[in-house]
Amino acid sequence: MDSEPAAALEISALVKTFDRPAVDGLDLSVKAGEFYCLLGPNGAGKTTTLRMVAGLLRPDSGGISIFGIDALRDPVGAKRVTAWVSDEPMIYDKLTPFEYLEFVAGLWSIDSAEADARARDLIGWLGLEPHAHERCGGFSKGMRQKVALAGALVHDPKLIILDEPLTGLDAGSARIVKDVLLQRVRKGMTVIMTTHILEVAERMAERIGVIDRGRLIANGTLDELRRRAGREGTTLEEIFLQLVAEQEQAA
Amino acid sequence: MQPATIPWFVRHELALAWRDWFSMMTAGKPGRGLIVAVSLLLLAGFLHLLAYGMVASYAGVGDNPDKTTLVVITGCALLSWSLMLSQAMESVTRAFYARADLDLILSSPAPSRRIFALRIGAIAVSTVLLAVMVTGPVINVLAISGGVRWLSAYGVVVAMGATAAALAVALTVALFRLIGPQRTRLIAQIVAAIVGAIFVIGVQAAAIVFYGSISRIAFLSSDIVASLTPDTDSLVWLPARAALGDQAALAITMMFSFALLSTAIAVFSTRFGDHATAAAGIAETRVRQRRLDGFRTVSPRKALRHKEWALLRRDPWLVSQTLMQIFYLLPPALLLWRNFGDETGALTILVPVTVMAAGQLSGGLAWLAVSGEDAPDLVRTAPISPRAILVAKIEAVLGAVAMVMAPLIIAISFASLQIALVAMLGIAAAAASATAIQLWFRAQARRSMFRRRQTSSRVATFAEAFSSITWAATSGMLAAGSVFALAGAFAAAIILFLTWTISPSRDAE
Numbered sequence: 001m002d003s004e005p006a007a008a009l010e011i012s013a014l015v016k017t018f019d020r021p022a023v024d025g026l027d028l029s030v031k032a033g034e035f036y037c038l039l040g041p042n043g044a045g046k047t048t049t050l051r052m053v054a055g056l057l058r059p060d061s062g063g064i065s066i067f068g069i070d071a072l073r074d075p076v077g078a079k080r081v082t083a084w085v086s087d088e089p090m091i092y093d094k095l096t097p098f099e100y101l102e103f104v105a106g107l108w109s110i111d112s113a114e115a116d117a118r119a120r121d122l123i124g125w126l127g128l129e130p131h132a133h134e135r136c137g138g139f140s141k142g143m144r145q146k147v148a149l150a151g152a153l154v155h156d157p158k159l160i161i162l163d164e165p166l167t168g169l170d171a172g173s174a175r176i177v178k179d180v181l182l183q184r185v186r187k188g189m190t191v192i193m194t195t196h197i198l199e200v201a202e203r204m205a206e207r208i209g210v211i212d213r214g215r216l217i218a219n220g221t222l223d224e225l226r227r228r229a230g231r232e233g234t235t236l237e238e239i240f241l242q243l244v245a246e247q248e249q250a251a
Numbered sequence: 252m253q254p255a256t257i258p259w260f261v262r263h264e265l266a267l268a269w270r271d272w273f274s275m276m277t278a279g280k281p282g283r284g285l286i287v288a289v290s291l292l293l294l295a296g297f298l299h300l301l302a303y304g305m306v307a308s309y310a311g312v313g314d315n316p317d318k319t320t321l322v323v324i325t326g327c328a329l330l331s332w333s334l335m336l337s338q339a340m341e342s343v344t345r346a347f348y349a350r351a352d353l354d355l356i357l358s359s360p361a362p363s364r365r366i367f368a369l370r371i372g373a374i375a376v377s378t379v380l381l382a383v384m385v386t387g388p389v390i391n392v393l394a395i396s397g398g399v400r401w402l403s404a405y406g407v408v409v410a411m412g413a414t415a416a417a418l419a420v421a422l423t424v425a426l427f428r429l430i431g432p433q434r435t436r437l438i439a440q441i442v443a444a445i446v447g448a449i450f451v452i453g454v455q456a457a458a459i460v461f462y463g464s465i466s467r468i469a470f471l472s473s474d475i476v477a478s479l480t481p482d483t484d485s486l487v488w489l490p491a492r493a494a495l496g497d498q499a500a501l502a503i504t505m506m507f508s509f510a511l512l513s514t515a516i517a518v519f520s521t522r523f524g525d526h527a528t529a530a531a532g533i534a535e536t537r538v539r540q541r542r543l544d545g546f547r548t549v550s551p552r553k554a555l556r557h558k559e560w561a562l563l564r565r566d567p568w569l570v571s572q573t574l575m576q577i578f579y580l581l582p583p584a585l586l587l588w589r590n591f592g593d594e595t596g597a598l599t600i601l602v603p604v605t606v607m608a609a610g611q612l613s614g615g616l617a618w619l620a621v622s623g624e625d626a627p628d629l630v631r632t633a634p635i636s637p638r639a640i641l642v643a644k645i646e647a648v649l650g651a652v653a654m655v656m657a658p659l660i661i662a663i664s665f666a667s668l669q670i671a672l673v674a675m676l677g678i679a680a681a682a683a684s685a686t687a688i689q690l691w692f693r694a695q696a697r698r699s700m701f702r703r704r705q706t707s708s709r710v711a712t713f714a715e716a717f718s719s720i721t722w723a724a725t726s727g728m729l730a731a732g733s734v735f736a737l738a739g740a741f742a743a744a745i746i747l748f749l750t751w752t753i754s755p756s757r758d759a760e
Contacts, residue, residue, distance in 0.1 A: 054632050080634040090626040092558070094565040102546045106554025107633035112546040119546065135538045135565070151629065 007065070008032040008159050008190035009053060014062035016214075022048040023059070024214035030207075032067070032158075035181070035191045037205035039198065041244055045214035046194045047087075050161050053192075054084035067158055080108070083157035087164035089148035093137035097128050097147045100136065101154045108155035115154060122150040125180055142173035149177060153184065160184070162193040166200060178204060202236040210240060212247045255361040260369050268373065290709075295388065302388040303396075310397025316495055318483050319472045324491040326471040330451055331386065332411045335378050337447030339412075339419030342374040344439040347423065347432075347527050367523035368516045371420055375512055379412030400496025407494045407501065410508035417508075417515035424519055424526065432529045441571045551635045552643040559620050559647035562698070569619065569701060598666055602674045603727035605659055610681030610719025613652050615701070617689035620644040623698040645686055652682045670730050677726025680740075684718040684747055691754035714750040721746055 009030040016023040023045045030036045040046045051057040053064055055075045064071040064078075071078035091100055098119060105115030123132050126146040131139065136147055145165060152160055162181075166174045181191050182204065195201055201208055208225060210218040218225055226232055229239045252259050276291075277283040312320055356366055386408055393401040422442070426435045458470030470476065481487050493501035549557065563569060621644055624630060630640060656678050664671035692711035725739030 054628075056628060056631055076634045076636060079632055082632065084628060084632040086628050090628055092562060092625055094562045095558070096540045098543050099540065099561070102543065103554050103558050104629065104633075105546055106549040106557075107551045107630070107635065109551060109634075112548035116546040133540050133543075135540065137538070 008034065008067055009192065010063070010065040011049070011053070012063045012065075014049065014052065014064065015060045016045075016048055016052060016057065017060055021214050023052070026062070026211070026214060026216055028209060028216055028219070030190060030192055032190055033185065033188050035185045035204055035206050036193070037201035037208045038192060038194045038211060039196075039201060039208060039240055040194075040211035044211045046211055047163050048214075049211070050084075050163055050192065050194065054082060054161055055079055056084070081158040083152035083155065083160045085145075085148050085152045085160070085162045085165055087167055089141070089144040091136050091144055091147050091151070094135055096133050096135055097123060097150065098132050100147055100151055104151040104154050110155050118154050118156065119150070122153055122180075126150055126176055141168045142170055145169060146173065146177065149180065153180070157189070159190045159192070162191070164194055164196065166195060166197055198236045198240055208236070210243050212244055213251065217247050218243050255365075257365055257369065260366050264369060264373055268377075298388040299392060302392040306389050307392055307396045310393045310395075310401070312397070312495065316483075316491070318477050318480065320495075321483060321488040321491045322476055322480055323471045324494055325488060326454065326476075328407065328411065328490055328494070330454070331382060331408075332415060333450035334447050335382050335412055335415035336419055337443045338381060339374055339378045339416045340423060340439055340443035340446065342377060343371075343419050343423040344436060344443070346370050346374065346523075347427075348436050363524040364520050367527075368520035371416065371516050371520060371523070372512075374419070375413050375416035378416050379409050382408050382412050398496075401494075403496050403498065403501045404494040406505055407490050410490070410493075410504045413508040413512040417511040420515045420519050424522065427526050427529070432526065437567055441567070444571055551633065552639060552646070555630070555640065555643035556647045556650065559644065560651065562625075563616070563619065563651065566698075569698065598663060598670045599727060599730045601663065602670060602677060602730040603723035605656070605674050606677035606681045606726045607719050607723040609652055609656055609678040610685045610715070610722060612655065613648060613682035614685035614689060614715040614719070616648045616651050617645075617686040619698060619701060620648050621689050621693045622696050623701060624695070625698055627695055641690065645690075648686050649682055652678070673726055673730045677722055677729070680725075680743070681719050681722040684722060684743065685715050687747065688715050688718065688750055688754075691751055710750070710753060714746065717746050718743060718750070 007029050009028070011026055011028040014023050014026040014028075015021070026045070026049060028049075038046050038050070048057065052059045053066070053071065055071060055078065059072070066078040067081055069078045069081070092103075095103065101119040101122070102115070105112070105119070110118075123129055126149065128143065128146055128150070131143065136144060139147065145168075149162075149165065152162075160181075165177055169177065178200070181193075185191055193201075193205075202222060205222075207219070207221055209216055210225075218228055220228065222236060225236070225239050225243075226234060229242050231238060231242070252262065273281075273284070276287045316324075356363055383405065386404070390401055390404045390408075393404070423435065423439050426439050426442070430438060454470060489500045490504050493504045621641075631637075633640075660671050660675050660678070663674055688711055721739060721743040725736050725743060728739055729736035
């Protein structure tokens, strides 16, 4: 019997340079079934890293392994178990949420009966029922984000990567999104999320990584980060600002 | 300069217009300025040569023109004017609906009437400038060959632009009041597209119906038109007389048009802000679709094809823009109807027109499918190879082209199976070439940018046009049984090869 690899994501010596190094020899490991938050100041390399993991950018060098699948050698295999949700939900204005989910199910070759049932569940959980057969063109950002999230979950990925999924959402929508993600983690899904809302990371993440100038400068549970910063009982915000300031000084 | 005054607004608008134009011409790469300038000079030279070949022999038309001359000049002016009106309507619609700086203007204490008056004026100026760019070479050639009196045609062009802008504002505001801001956006853009084409196609259709000829000039200079139009001393011919150098006619024409534009500015600039505010306040229409009975199990390729077709079918504006190219098939279709069954010669004319239209249609559809993907991240993170994605999109494009062109091919096949086969081969070659060019020059963009797709790559636009023209010529020659068809096919292959060698996709390989 195949045993599930311990790591959902293994990144080793990852490098990506545009006009300057965006990701600079990054090493990162995320356990299977973990809720992991990746934090960092603007331009730190979070989105670039996650876009490479999702197969949207080709790294200059380094390795990416998703549940033991080499994402650079077998991108289709890696994509089969992964979902990506960007901060700007890109959905089709002329399709309804149901049609959008049917399209996504088609792209991932999911059996129609299975996908149909999942889609109805997701539409219900995310509170999209009244708008399920309306075209997405007139939807608010929150509704679009929920449709995009439903699209990411309809093929039941083992790893979901979300880039700033809560930006611009009202409190109610943000709560729904967070609840759905926590419920999925309980069922064994791995979630990797970037966010600038540090309270969310503090409350939801099992482990937190801090990235700056393309390098991982801290990684661990909140308590481990507190110990590393030498500030027991303090907030993640204080720790984050201290870590980034130390990094700035060192540079 | 005193802020919030007319000159201050003019300076602001000019700076924005210049930057927008420069960015459009250089595709956002400032380093290309010199190349663009040289290209424009070369293009101007080429257009002058072309105009010389077309109109130099008419430069001697006298001061006392006959009715046929007046009809032909007025007809040609009306053709240009319908295009100007179409362009002005597009600009007015965009001014109403573009969010851009509207919030800033309307929330500032500056009198918004001034800036909206200025914007209507700017629409007139941009309409005139475009018309001058197109007609300039013709007027210059006529002036060089027939004397400076022809330069007064520039005055007529300015008058036509002013009239077109005034009427465009009036028409759009009327639509606003009649059907409301929600529907005006779409309807105005479709009306603009139809206005731009209807006169051109109408005259061509009349020429075919009455004379079996596709030539507009032949129709305009015919006895039928002469008998239906007023005498030479009618006021209708004032613009034509003005173009021929009659200074009194020019003064009246220009005064009339400026009076019309001034009235439009005075009447509509006050309400312009109200309409813009109303347009800004509308939410995108909520459209309910038929409930899905249940999901269907489809392959990724089929899912992509269906998605492309559904998006196209549900976007009336895109459909109208794309099908305008098919609208131009109406004259050849009429030609087919008139000569059905017995005259293979007329069918030979139909083949290149059909092939040309298919090439242009494919180019537009391929851009939408390949570059105008609104959820690129979703498609690229799906577990399908990039090659399979491209194949599915190509299938979607060629399938749509086949659906549009099939009825015409079937109709031709009743008249001549051989010519239908030639047309089919030509359509396939033109469609495949245009699609390939769009693939080589693909650049991610929103579907809503369709109208400006040509500006993202001039090379792709010209290559697509030349490829369609060459395949059209090849098919025409093949239908006529000429051995020169081989040369045409060779030229098309050369164009495609050269385009591929300079395409960014080849650099990426």
